[in-house]
Amino acid sequence: MSLIISNIALHFLTKKEETGEVVLRLGPENVAASSKIESFVDALHKIYNSKGSKAYGHFSAMPAQGDKARFVDIMESYLGDSQSFHQFSSQAGNLLKNELEKYDLAETGYLIVCHYEYMGGRYLLAAIIPISEHYSVDGDLHISADQHLDTNKLQLAARIDLFDYQNNAQGNRYISFIKGRAGRKVSDFFLDFLSCEEGLNSKEQTQTLVQAVEDYVAVNQFDANEKQHSRKELLSYCKEQKESAQDVSLQEISHVIKTEESGQDFYKFCQEQSYPIEESFPHDQAVVNKVTKYAGYGNGISLSFERSHFGQDVVYNPANESITIYKVPPNLKDQLLALLESNANQSTSQSQAITSELSSEGSENEY
Known part of the structure; x- marks a missing residue:
């Protein structure tokens, strides 16, 4: 121990x-x-x-x-x-x-x-x-x-x-x-x-870190896959630091998200941009968890998806505040199909009951 x-x-x-x-x-x-x-x-x-x-x-x-x-x-x-x-x-x-x-x-x-x-x-x-x-x-x-x-x-x-x-x-x-x-x-x-x-605001420091990473991958023109890979590597590194109760370090992050094609390293990029961020600090994991996923809950609806799906498999229309999902998860699809079938059967049963009731009333009127 x-x-x-x-x-x-x-x-x-x-x-x-x-x-x-x-x-x-x-x-x-x-x-x-x-x-x-x-x-x-x-x-x-x-x-x-x-x-x-x-x-x-x-x-x-x-x-x-x-x-x-x-x-x-x-x-x-x-x-x-x-x-x-x-x-x-x-x-x-x-x-x-x-x-x-x-x-x-x-x-x-x-x-x-x-x-x-x-x-x-x-x-x-x-x-x-x-x-x-x-x-x-x-x-x-x-x-x-x-x-x-x-x-x-x-x-x-x-x-x-x-x-x-x-x-x-x-x-x-x-x-x-x-x-x-x-x-x-x-x-x-x-x-x-x-x-x-x-004293130190861990949440604000972590939000600045996430923004700095987003700026870095944009300025260095990472493609979509490289951006998502960098976010996942950042998430993995932060989780490891959290588990061992260690601070995150900008210099260590430089090695985590660096690619062969990227020119300037992340640590120097942060220094040149003068971000209000410590060189190392205890981070807020809840903030970092959001770099690879979007999630929300309200009015009985819970939704989460990986950031890479946004704009492709998941499309948001701000005009009518609607979300369209093009690749429905298999387990959700099975549940929805079962629900549609159940509703259809229930509707058929109700229609048959009404028809039967009307037929009975017609027979009584003949007498």
């Missing part, structure tokens, strides 16, 4: 229903990094990496108010060996407790604070993991209920790249955090807990 745990702490946050008071229960002082805990942190690391809705930031330069310590202050005390990891994580738990009370939120669960190394990187992860109930059956067929850490529902988590922070404290992206589905108020509370400000 490529993961090495330096320290880990587990605390529990709950809220009294009667008073709304947030209660922090501290975990044990020394948690041994057993193989089970290593496997748990490894899984948590991968789940965090897979989250697409992440943003990036840095610690706020605003000084602490009164005698209130900031997260960065207590973290520095730990990293400088002025206090133990348990003291640091306990103080972090109290900071989080105060923010929960201030925002009057119901977000409770287990607070995980972990200092670890992975593939040469050093990280500090802070996350609230919600609790879910599950059921089990024993040998006597007795059903019992229990609780577990539901890591798949991880939404409140942030990770500090300690190498980046210590080597570039003036940077704007050494903190990453999950953003989006948990809601703006919840995100704000977690940022306040860390005294963090948003």
Whole structure:
């Protein structure tokens, strides 16, 4: 396993229903990094990496108010060996407790604070993991209920790249955090807990990258196949970087989308065009996924197709807002033919029923 745990702490946050008071229960002082805990942190690391809705930031330069310590202050005390990891994580738990009370939120669960190394990187992860109930059956067929850490529902988590922070404290992206589905108020509370400000906009950087690639293949007069190949290579490269939690690099992309016929390489092209883009950055995979496909959903209709089909097998008419598909997928074609046949049979049955009813009425009138 490529993961090495330096320290880990587990605390529990709950809220009294009667008073709304947030209660922090501290975990044990020394948690041994057993193989089970290593496997748990490894899984948590991968789940965090897979989250697409992440943003990036840095610690706020605003000084602490009164005698209130900031997260960065207590973290520095730990990293400088002025206090133990348990003291640091306990103080972090109290900071989080105060923010929960201030925002009057119901977000409770287990607070995980972990200092670890992975593939040469050093990280500090802070996350609230919600609790879910599950059921089990024993040998006597007795059903019992229990609780577990539901890591798949991880939404409140942030990770500090300690190498980046210590080597570039003036940077704007050494903190990453999950953003989006948990809601703006919840995100704000977690940022306040860390005294963090948003910095690098990953989505904007990725949108600029995609536009730069489109400009590059157009200026170098790539044909349709070369353009689509370049887009697929970009998508494949970005997926690999995402899976390994690595930044995308303009210089590496230059080798990915270069062809023998293309003159200027992509990296120099970006420099000359002065795109507002970092030489390397954590990208937004959701933006890159759109380079090879168009997709949309609304009013009960879902449609997606590869970009290379646009204008040939899929034609859009903006005048009447219609889309014509010339090569219908076989499985969809079978469903449509079955539906037409079913409708035709239903129509025939209805016609026969009406004819029969009219015949009966005619017979009654004769009498």
